[in-house]
Amino acid sequence: MAHGPPAVELEDLRKTYGNLVVLDRLTMRVAAGGVHALLGPNGAGKTTTVRILATLTRPDSGTARVAGHDVLRHRRQVRRAISLAGQHAALDDGQTGVENLTMLARLAGLSPSAARQRAAALLERFDLVEAAGRRVRTYSGGMRRRLDLAASLVGTPSVVFLDEPTTGLDPRSRQGLWEVIGDLARAGVTVLLTTQYLEEADRLADRITVLHQGRLAAEGTATELKQRFGAQRLELVWRDAVAFEQAAQRLGDRVTHRDPARRELSVTTDGSAPDVRRLLDDLDPDQHGVVRFTVREATLDDVFLTLTGRPTGAPQEVANV
Structure with missing residues (x-):
C-alpha cells in the first residue's frame, strides 16, 4: 500500500435519521492505494458512510475528507477525485456498451475522439470488446457490473467507492469482478469496498474496518482481526x-x-x-x-460474530444505511 496522506479521513462523524443514530462519532482513516473493506450488518452505517464521502449525504456533525478535500466545503474537488459504483448498475439499457461509455466520457468533458478512445480502452480493460455493440439490456449480470465499473472509471478517479459491488452475481461473475478490483488496486487506485460477503473481504482487502451500530468496532488486516477476535x-x-x-x-x-x-x-x-x-x-x-x-x-465469520453478535446480513431496524 502507498505511503503518504490518507485517501479518506473521517473524524467524529455523526448522522441521524429522526431518533435513529446511524453514525455515532465515527473516526477512521483509509491509506492511499489498495483495497479497504468496510464490513458490518445491515444498518451498521456502511452505505451512509459511502454516501457522505461521495458528497451525496450531509453529516450532522464531524468532518470527512477525501483525497485531502473536505466533503462539505470542497464538494467539486471531491467529485473530481472519486467515482462511485452503487449496488445497482447505473446504465442506459437502451444503449450499447460503447455508447454508454462514450456518452459518459463526453459528459466528463472529453472531445469526441478522446471519448471514443477512452471507451475503447475501458472496454478492452474490462473484457467487453465483443459485447461493445450490444444493447446493455442483453448483458448478463456479471457483464453489467463490469460495464458499470468501467463507467465509474471514465474520469480516472484516484478513489473508487464500491457499495456491495457483487450482490446478486453468480460465483463465476463474482470471481471475475474480484480480478478487476485487484487490478485497480495494483494500478494505484484506492478502493473502498462495502460488502457483506466475508470471503470477498478476506480475499481482496489489505485492511478491514468493522462497523457496528454506527461505530468503529475493529480495524486491521484480516490476519490481525482473526488473531484478535477469532x-x-x-x-x-x-x-x-x-x-x-x-x-x-x-x-x-x-x-x-x-x-x-x-x-x-x-x-x-x-x-x-x-x-x-x-x-x-x-x-x-x-x-x-x-x-x-x-x-x-479462525475465519472472518468468527470475527464478525464476536464483534457484532450476529451473522452478516441479519436484519436490523433499518437496512442499507
Whole structure:
C-alpha cells in the first residue's frame, strides 16, 4: 500500500435519521492505494458512510475528507477525485456498451475522439470488446457490473467507492469482478469496498474496518482481526444422539456451534496438540463418543460474530444505511 496522506479521513462523524443514530462519532482513516473493506450488518452505517464521502449525504456533525478535500466545503474537488459504483448498475439499457461509455466520457468533458478512445480502452480493460455493440439490456449480470465499473472509471478517479459491488452475481461473475478490483488496486487506485460477503473481504482487502451500530468496532488486516477476535475451534462429531446431548450438557456455554442433525459440536482451542488432546480426554474420556474431529482455523465469520453478535446480513431496524 502507498505511503503518504490518507485517501479518506473521517473524524467524529455523526448522522441521524429522526431518533435513529446511524453514525455515532465515527473516526477512521483509509491509506492511499489498495483495497479497504468496510464490513458490518445491515444498518451498521456502511452505505451512509459511502454516501457522505461521495458528497451525496450531509453529516450532522464531524468532518470527512477525501483525497485531502473536505466533503462539505470542497464538494467539486471531491467529485473530481472519486467515482462511485452503487449496488445497482447505473446504465442506459437502451444503449450499447460503447455508447454508454462514450456518452459518459463526453459528459466528463472529453472531445469526441478522446471519448471514443477512452471507451475503447475501458472496454478492452474490462473484457467487453465483443459485447461493445450490444444493447446493455442483453448483458448478463456479471457483464453489467463490469460495464458499470468501467463507467465509474471514465474520469480516472484516484478513489473508487464500491457499495456491495457483487450482490446478486453468480460465483463465476463474482470471481471475475474480484480480478478487476485487484487490478485497480495494483494500478494505484484506492478502493473502498462495502460488502457483506466475508470471503470477498478476506480475499481482496489489505485492511478491514468493522462497523457496528454506527461505530468503529475493529480495524486491521484480516490476519490481525482473526488473531484478535477469532479463535480456532475443535469440531467434534458424536456417535449417536445420546452422546451428543450429554456432551452438549457438559459443555454448556463453551459450545460455539451445534448441529443436532449432524451431531456436531464445536469448542474453542488454541490449536496445539496438548490442548486438543486435553479437550478430547475431558469430553470423551472412554473414547467411545467421538467418531471424528477437526481443528478449524479462525475465519472472518468468527470475527464478525464476536464483534457484532450476529451473522452478516441479519436484519436490523433499518437496512442499507
